[in-house]
Amino acid sequence: MRFLDLAAAALVAVISVSLVAFMDPLPFSAASQRYAEEAALRGLLLRIVYAEGLPWFRSATPRQICYAVEAYTNSSVTVSAVVNGISCRGPPPEGAASATLTLPFVPARVTIQAWASAGQ
């Protein structure tokens, strides 16, 4: 009889701990944080477009665009661009929070991108 009691209590404990472990809210919190980071990065990209102006992005050379957008890179954010498929630097690191804004001009398609630097 005592053995049955112990078994029942152990079963309740195991099921409960498993459920608690399964219902981990951390991934959702991390997702929320990532969404917030990406929205902030997108805000930065929009500020860059406003600062330089669309006519400039349409007429500038790829080198000028790379130079201008990379000037916004700092210790926490890396900013780059892809002009007609040619990237100023490599793609964002895998898993990093990132945002892109595409300017599909007829002469050249310009995509500016920002990502959170490693360790941020």
Place this chain on the structure above:
Amino acid sequence: MGKRRAVGATLVSVILFSSLILSNAAILASAQEKASAASLVDGESSLSAGAVTLQGVAGLELLASAQTALSSRAFQCVNATGEAHRAVGGLSASVASDGISSTAVASLGAGDYRPDNLSLLRGFDGGLPGRFDVAVKTMVNGSYPGGRVTYSKDEVHVLNLPFDPSTAGSFCLAALGELASSLGFLSAGTCNASQIAAAVSGAEARIRAAASPLGLKAYVTYEIDGGASCFVTVDVRVAQGDIAGPNGPFIWTVEEAERLP
């Protein structure tokens, strides 16, 4: 006694673990809700940023098409502004990216002299005196992956190209007047080729001198009709160059011919 204690302990553990699970479920639900809301906000922010950008890109591409149309040929001097609006009216530009599409269509008429909020276009936004303003209807549609957020907005903006078509048009008409005045002797039936050439040459020099300070270039050609009567057809061509358009500098040209006397 011992048995009752064991049952009591089991019950207590069931209650404790149940409350632990319930409170954890509440935390999980809250985190899920927060993540869902953050995803929605992210979708809205993504659509909103993309929409405003594509609206500007479509507007700029429309102005680039307008520049091509306006620099492709010479327009009439009379009602040059109306001619320019007829050339641009109905032009459209469509762009799409990341699930968002935007179309800009130029109206036939002129826009108002008013500021505009497409400041992404820098000097090309807004209607300003002394500039060629174009009323543009923009339509933006988009949806966020998953279809939880959709975006649809139609607006009317006033954009501009930095030149006044009527400047060259008015100058062209004034130049024709100057030529008509210089060739006034034709009314008396005089038909001397060298006299005509001298009169046209003198008028052309005056016209060119007057054109330069206005940033214009004027060209005059003429032709004497043979026959019993003496008629001279003069042709004035006025070009305004170095207009800064989205495709780079372009030239706006007007031309008018008149048969004298």
